[in-house]
Amino acid sequence: MRRYARTLVAVALAVTVVSGTAGWASGNAQQAVTGPPPGTAAWRSDHALGRELPDPARDTPAQVARFFEGLSEEDQQSLVTRHPLVVGNLDGVPLELRYRANALSLKDSHDPRYAHLAADDHRQILAFDPRGRGQVAEVFGDLRTARQVSVVVPGSDIDAGTFDRGNDVYGTPAGMAKSLYSQTGRGSAVIAWAGYTTPVGVGMDAATGSLAEAGADRLTRFGDGLAADGVPTPAVFCHSYGSVVCGLAASRLRATDLVVLGSPGMRADTVRDLHTDARVWAAKDTSDWIDDVPNVEFAGLGHGADPASREFGAHRVPADDAHGHTGYFAPGTESLHAFAAIADGTYAEGDAR
Known part of the structure; x- marks a missing residue:
């Protein structure tokens, strides 16, 4: 009973922190495409x-x-x-x-x-669905000749209109993918995949897994499509709410690596619970506001354990110089350097510059 009470308190705290951090968005529930x-x-x-x-x-x-x-x-x-x-x-x-x-x-x-x-x-637009707020996937590089392929899965507030917005560039799928491609270069390709309905703001959609469940199905099928067309198995980079999508897809998703950054949780207690053969990596900067959200899951609210915690069991990616929630792909950061090495299969934990 005491443990139950602590859980309720943690959930209430999570709501309070999110409300104070980013503004609780009400009345904007999204219908998944x-x-x-x-x-x-x-x-x-x-x-x-x-x-x-x-x-x-x-x-x-x-x-x-x-x-x-x-x-x-x-x-x-x-x-x-x-x-x-x-x-x-x-x-x-x-x-x-x-x-x-x-x-x-x-x-x-x-x-x-x-x-x-x-x-x-x-532009190499691999998907364009105008329904709802619009969904897009774009390729940087040549998928036909690439030896290494990466897929970037974004979090909240991303759609066709914000896919490559000019402000907060490294918080957009196009910005993250371009930055990663600039590091991996020839012989690689990076896909910015905004192929699911994301939450708007930080509200109930962001605190629950319904949109992530729909997104996980779409991401899994997308990965199967790449394999059917002869594209190498990708490393998948999952930002913020996108890491919830990746966690729910993990057991079915074709991936060499799953890399989560600024993650609120993957709906799993440990790496083992993901039931994936992919290597699992986690990055979280101490200045990222996501660190203030308690990692709980109760009655459908919250997304579980912190993937960047020692107990979760993921390989750690250095991110001390990645400022805020959207700084992980910023040029010159240790995290971007590590992401590029993970993408080409040469990175081992502890290889930070």
Whole structure:
């Protein structure tokens, strides 16, 4: 009973700290975007090729990949033109077709939120889903020739409009991915994956796991799609609420490494509870406000143990010079140096500069 009471107090404290730290956001609950890509109904009814197209809801990325391998280039391009939103978001479709499909979808979009994504013809947009607040994935580098691949999974307040915003650059998926790619360079590729509905502000969505559960399913399928297209197994970097997504996906996610930074918890008590073969790393700067949030999980609130604690069992990444909650990928930091070495498989705990 005493332990129960302590837990209740910790949860109440967590709410109080979050309210005082970042402002409790009320009335902005988010509805997770789930299910097959937009345009699926028209895709399913299309029999122009004389054969049934893969079902975006039922078929696996491996089945999708096999279907496209059996098509002529003309038929592939025909599907891109007729169904860009499906082709651009369907895991298992070859990379080059997804890039072209998403470029078409962005040019056809009249939503000003996405104008910045369509402005540069050289961007490699691997996913673009305009539903809700918009979801995007972008590739930096050449996935076809990369020997090492990384995926960046962001936290709260990220969508198509804030994917690459100009302020707080290293708190955005594009900013984090660009910074990591600048360190890993040739022979590598980094994917900024904002492919799930993130919480807005610090409120109930951020304190619970419902959006993370939906995001974990989407991240897992995304990883399966990369594998189906022959992309090397990636190291996955998970920031803030993104680490909750990664924790829930861990047992199913194809990854060489899971790296969490500024994490409120992974919905697990220890690394063993993640049931992953990936190496697990954790970074937390002492000036990060997330350090003030008690690591509890009770009645659906909170995300559990601190991955940066000794008891959790993750390998530690130095982050003393990463200032605040979004400074981990800032140029010149020990954390960025370590992330790049983890990405190329050469880092061992204690290798800080």
